[in-house]
Amino acid sequence: MKPVSGIDRRTLLSGLALLPALSGGLLAASAQGQNVTPGAVLPSWNDGSAKRAIFDFVQSTTNRSSPSHVPLEDRIAVFDQDGTLWVEHPIYTQVMYCLDRVPGVVAAKPELKDVEPFKTVMSGDREAISKLTLKDLEEVLAATLTGMSVEDFDAGVKKWIETARDPRWKRPYIELVYQPMLETLHYLRDNGYKTYIVTGGGQDFVRVYSQQVYGIPPEQVVGTAGGTKFGYDHDGKPFLTKEPKLLLNDDKAGKPEGIHLMIGRRPYAAFGNSTGDREMLEWTGAGAGLRLKMLVLHDDAKREYAYGPAQGLPDSKVGTFTPALYDEAKSRGWIVISMKNDWKRIFSIDQFD
Structure with a gap:
């Protein structure tokens, strides 16, 4: 067959092979050129410094003309789960x-x-x-x-x-996900960021539902990991057995260690809510360039829970947010998200039946 418009088959195939890379770049450039507003992408957030910080961070790091521009391959954002993405009280x-x-x-x-x-x-x-x-x-x-x-x-x-149902709301646990954080996950991903869960919870446990609930695939979940043992059943079929052997305690200093082990890149954005996330935010902030570090403060007893003991809130063994962590956040320029003041709504629907 005669080549169309002088383009031979090899040239055509080469061009097709480049389409995924080209379309990704063009789409990113197109998205950056749109007139996006914070309200359009983060509708469940009240106007304020926290909402603006997320929006400004994304706009600055995805704009190629910005000195804070981050290459697509380096766009990593990490999120603690319990107390950051969904309810952790009264018990994990x-x-x-x-x-x-x-x-x-x-x-x-x-x-x-x-x-x-x-x-x-x-x-x-x-x-x-x-x-x-x-x-x-x-x-x-x-x-x-x-x-x-x-x-x-x-x-x-x-x-x-x-x-299973939460004892307070009588709803499935997977419905007790914070809508403002889901919007943040989507907004980051729409702008080329890969979103990871970095949790002190069990890695295998979270991987079961992470795709369904957060849109985060299992391979992008870093958590406390136990050992497995390879073996064969009576029919000779290979299988893995979960063993009581700790491989990674993904809490506190274990979080940056786990990020390095499992991701291999320092995040540009990190979200947490407790002392267990301190080192993850410190390590994120130690990198060059613009970095976003945010902590959720549970100060809304009516719509969710209130605990700290930062800011005079009740003390808690679950999701502890100490005055020392609050002071560090302020001194280092981390954004403290007030659940009461910064979130227009908590869950996907404002009020459960």
Whole structure:
């Protein structure tokens, strides 16, 4: 066949091969050229310094003529999960999953029925359960998160996360996601940023629902990771068993360590809400160029919860935001997001039935 307009087949194929790269660049340039307003992309945020900081950061780092421009491949944004992307009070969602799993564990191993801390959990006494020590909880987590294949674990979490209900709102946990943060995730991704979850929670647990809930694929979840062991079943089929062996404690200093291990690039934006996120924000801010560092302060007892003890809020063992962290944020130019003042609405719908 005669080449069309003098373009031979090899040239045509070469051009087609370049289309994905060219279209990405053209789309990015096109998006940068549009007249975007903060209200259009972050509608659940009230006007204020926090909303403006996100908008200005994205506009500056994606504008090729800006001295703060960040190349597409370096656009990394990391988000803590519990208390930053969804509700963490009165107890972490994954801990609730583990507590709900205890009856099944005891049924399989009846000898645990009269052994602490399983005896207390089986009693259903919420006050007694709330007094379990960290060591007690570690025993519960080890018994409920290990000893099964990764496929069985994923299936169990998927079933639970779709049916379990938060005791206060009587809604699935996956509906208790902060709408303003979902908009922030979308806004960053629309401007070429890869968004990662960096959580002290279990990596395998969060990976089950991260795509569905946050639009973040499993490979972009960095969390506390346990070991697995390769083996074969009786039919010779290979499988992985989850083991009670800690590989990465993705909390505090473990967060920047996990980011380096799993991502390999320093983030340009980091979002957290507690002392467990301090080192992640410090490490993000230590990089050159414009960096966005933000902390969510839970100060809205009516629409969600209020805890600190920063700013005179009630103390909390879950998601602790200390006065020292607040002072560091102010001294380093980190943005403290007031849930009460900065968020027009908390969840995807303003009020649950």
